[in-house]
Amino acid sequence: MDEAAVTSEFNFLKSSMETTYKGLSYREMLETVITKFADITPSLHRLASIALTLPLSTADCERGFSAIGRIKTKLRNRLSEKILQCLTFISVEGPDLNHFDFSAAADIWASKKTRRINLD
Structure with a gap:
């Protein structure tokens, strides 16, 4: 990734975010970069996509x-x-487990193929 491109895209986006999108959370800002500025800021779009996949x-x-x-x-x-x-x-x-229907699961399992079950 080109550092100069990321810096210029960030400087462009920073002023827009400070005025129009002030008050958004970190996640909301990243989603805004992905949805509204993807064509204008491709490098930041890629970084925002990566940041949204990382666990916090x-x-x-x-x-x-x-x-x-x-x-x-x-x-x-x-x-x-x-x-x-x-x-x-x-x-x-x-x-x-309190909400799991064991009877329905057994019926689905039994219906998948012919089984030889000895119930004696």
Whole structure:
């Protein structure tokens, strides 16, 4: 990225942001750069896009590591990476167990293919 281009784009955008968009939060300013000034400030558009993807805290990462610690125990140490990833995603993003319909999930699972289930 060209430093001179970023500096000139920033100086142009700074005056506009100070007058027209005063009072916006950091996130709102970045979204404004992405949506309204993308054609005029391509370098800042790219930097704003990157900044919006960076996490502002480590809470999500820590939540994921805690979920992996709960899932991958000594008895379940041979889980494949794909299964571990799926179970972690369900643990972090999935529904609360109090609101999960186990009967419906079992019906969907059973309907996917013919299964030989011995209920005796």
